[in-house]
Amino acid sequence: MNTHTPGTPVLSAQGLQRTFGAVVAAADVNIDIQSGERLCLIGSNGAGKTTFVNMITGYLKPSAGRILLAGEDITQRSPREITHRGVARSFQIPQLYLQLTVLDNMLAALHANRGSRHFFSAAHDPQSVAASREILRRFGLENLADRLVRELPGGVRKLLDIAMALTGQPRLLLLDEPTSGVSADEKFSTMDTVIQAIESGPEQVSVIFVEHDMDIVRRYATRVVAFYSGRVIADGQAESVITDPQVQQHVTGLSSQPLGAHA
Amino acid sequence: MTMPTPYFPPLSAARLLSTAVLGFVLLMVFGYLAPKWMISLATLALANGLVSLGILIMMRSGVVPFGQGLVFAAGGYAAALAFKYFGVRDALLLCMLGGMTGLLVAAPFAPLLARYRGIFFAMLSLSLSMVLYGILMKTDALGGSDGFNVSRPTLLGMTAPEQRPEMLLWGVTAFFTCVLATLVRLYCNSSRGLLSLSVRENELRVEYLGSSVVNIVAWNYVMAAFLGGVGGVLSVLALGHIEPNFAYWTTSGEFVFVAILAGQHSVLAVLASSFVLELVRSFSSAYFPNTWQFALGLFLLLVIRFLPEGLGSLMHWRQKSARN
Numbered sequence: 001m002n003t004h005t006p007g008t009p010v011l012s013a014q015g016l017q018r019t020f021g022a023v024v025a026a027a028d029v030n031i032d033i034q035s036g037e038r039l040c041l042i043g044s045n046g047a048g049k050t051t052f053v054n055m056i057t058g059y060l061k062p063s064a065g066r067i068l069l070a071g072e073d074i075t076q077r078s079p080r081e082i083t084h085r086g087v088a089r090s091f092q093i094p095q096l097y098l099q100l101t102v103l104d105n106m107l108a109a110l111h112a113n114r115g116s117r118h119f120f121s122a123a124h125d126p127q128s129v130a131a132s133r134e135i136l137r138r139f140g141l142e143n144l145a146d147r148l149v150r151e152l153p154g155g156v157r158k159l160l161d162i163a164m165a166l167t168g169q170p171r172l173l174l175l176d177e178p179t180s181g182v183s184a185d186e187k188f189s190t191m192d193t194v195i196q197a198i199e200s201g202p203e204q205v206s207v208i209f210v211e212h213d214m215d216i217v218r219r220y221a222t223r224v225v226a227f228y229s230g231r232v233i234a235d236g237q238a239e240s241v242i243t244d245p246q247v248q249q250h251v252t253g254l255s256s257q258p259l260g261a262h263a
Numbered sequence: 264m265t266m267p268t269p270y271f272p273p274l275s276a277a278r279l280l281s282t283a284v285l286g287f288v289l290l291m292v293f294g295y296l297a298p299k300w301m302i303s304l305a306t307l308a309l310a311n312g313l314v315s316l317g318i319l320i321m322m323r324s325g326v327v328p329f330g331q332g333l334v335f336a337a338g339g340y341a342a343a344l345a346f347k348y349f350g351v352r353d354a355l356l357l358c359m360l361g362g363m364t365g366l367l368v369a370a371p372f373a374p375l376l377a378r379y380r381g382i383f384f385a386m387l388s389l390s391l392s393m394v395l396y397g398i399l400m401k402t403d404a405l406g407g408s409d410g411f412n413v414s415r416p417t418l419l420g421m422t423a424p425e426q427r428p429e430m431l432l433w434g435v436t437a438f439f440t441c442v443l444a445t446l447v448r449l450y451c452n453s454s455r456g457l458l459s460l461s462v463r464e465n466e467l468r469v470e471y472l473g474s475s476v477v478n479i480v481a482w483n484y485v486m487a488a489f490l491g492g493v494g495g496v497l498s499v500l501a502l503g504h505i506e507p508n509f510a511y512w513t514t515s516g517e518f519v520f521v522a523i524l525a526g527q528h529s530v531l532a533v534l535a536s537s538f539v540l541e542l543v544r545s546f547s548s549a550y551f552p553n554t555w556q557f558a559l560g561l562f563l564l565l566v567i568r569f570l571p572e573g574l575g576s577l578m579h580w581r582q583k584s585a586r587n
Binding site: 112115123 | 449457458461464465468
């Protein structure tokens with residue numbers, strides 16, 4: 001059970017820096033995420049969004065700065081330690097076990113989260129199966145429990161990828177482009193399913209999602225952070241960030257002036 | 264043929280236990296009915312099959328060891344030395360001693376090996392077995408290249424019956440086969456067994472979900488070492504002899520071949536494949552004395568061509584027909 005002191009940010013990134021030789025992937029990144037927030041990261045390719053996500057999950061260590069998870073410094077923690085402290089992520093390209101069934105994928109995620117130490121405890125014990133099916137039900141995937149993942153379409157794989165991340169009852173969930181690869185007419189329904197499934201869980205989950213579709217950003221983000229060249233160039237409500245001149249210049253490429261207008 | 268999930272369908276403890284008991288009874292009945300030469304062949308087949316069962320465990324986590332001769336020889340030599348120099352004659356004790364020796368020999372190397380994959384894992388495991396082979400060849404106290412003999416074991420204080428002396432060892436082999444095969448099946452159905460398959464499918468996701476891939480692979484290697492050690496002891500007792508070739512790379516290669524021949528869809532298929540291979544080898548050498556390797560190779564090619572998922576895939580034909 002994750003504990004969280006009211007008022008303490010779920011995640012606090014303070015002065016994060018990360019360089020790869022001469023390339024600055026993150027520079028002076030300061031972001032606090034409150035409990036229950038749905039924070040969207042936007043930015044062009046190479047802006048630093050994925051670097052930020054990888055630093056939070058422990059796969060990259062910042063060159064400077066620190067990361068606090070509910071007040072605890074996790075900067076130097078290993079990825080597995082961070083996972084066990086309540087940070088989970090899904091992937092732009094779903095990372096699934098294709099030769100196994102949907103239910104087996106969920107059970108594998110559940111047991112991986114628990115750090116299974118017993119050599120002969122059944123994978124399909126009733127409690128684990130019930131817990132897995134409950135999450136699948138929230139995502140509308142329960143009827144597909146016995147289907148092999150390799151037979152499933154991309155949109156369903158996306159949902160399963162996110163469902164697996166929820167098996168550990170995280171306090172912070174990172175979604176890497178949750179609607180990429182999903183057809184345009186299914187994006188909203190997919191996000192509706194994801195958000196509903198997350199919010200119907202027993203624990204409050206804060207969400208960070210990376211997204212390029214501004215319609216999705218406007219509709220689902222409670223707050224938006226824009227990246228450019230490793231720096232945060234805007235942070236606030238969705239509409240104010242999207243219409244920020246710097247964001248329009250470097251991220252969305254949309255000018256507020258009509259075509260043909262002169263300054 | 265599109266195979267179903269490699270995850271074994273869960274079986275209740277009662278069904279597993281009853282299968283194990285039934286299996287033991289059937290093996291003992293087989294032992295009483297079959298001719299002596301077949302019992303000797305079957306004993307060796309099951310002994311080798313146990314080693315291949317260990318390889319099955321590792322293949323289900325995505326690695327293939329080419330050096331199980333290390334633990335096969337370590338277990339065999341431990342038992343043979345205990346037999347010769349310390350008067351330990353009981354077959355059950357010797358098997359446990361061999362299994363534990365294999366486990367203890369493999370354990371220090373497990374964390375190192377578990378960090379490698381593919382050909383690197385295979386070659387590293389092979390190199391360890393060949394180092395042991397070299398040591399055994401050069402150590403006269405262990406019999407050098409000739410090895411040394413062991414005589415018949417006892418069982419709980421009883422000596423082998425005069426008329427059917429092979430039945431004592433066959434009973435011990437059947438016992439260990441049924442117990443260990445059941446435990447392997449249980450493990451494959453366990454949460455760690457499922458995680459092993461997950462490691463094979465997608466290591467990255469396993470790590471991101473909070474489990475250690477190295478830990479899973481290392482423990483699989485250690486468990487396989489115990490199986491290999493027990494197999495080594497049973498082989499020594501069956502042959503009445505131990506020699507450095509137990510650690511040689513061709514011996515290790517045969518265990519891998521049995522595992523590939525069986526496929527990864529059945530524990531029983533591994534044991535059956537070991538028996539089939541021994542039968543084919545024996546009949547090939549009997550009827551094609553000058554070209555038996557050719558006959559054996561042809562058999563193996565036919566199996567790979569028509570049953571690429573191994574002999575164990577035959578168990579899924581009915582399921583595939585139902586799907587179609």
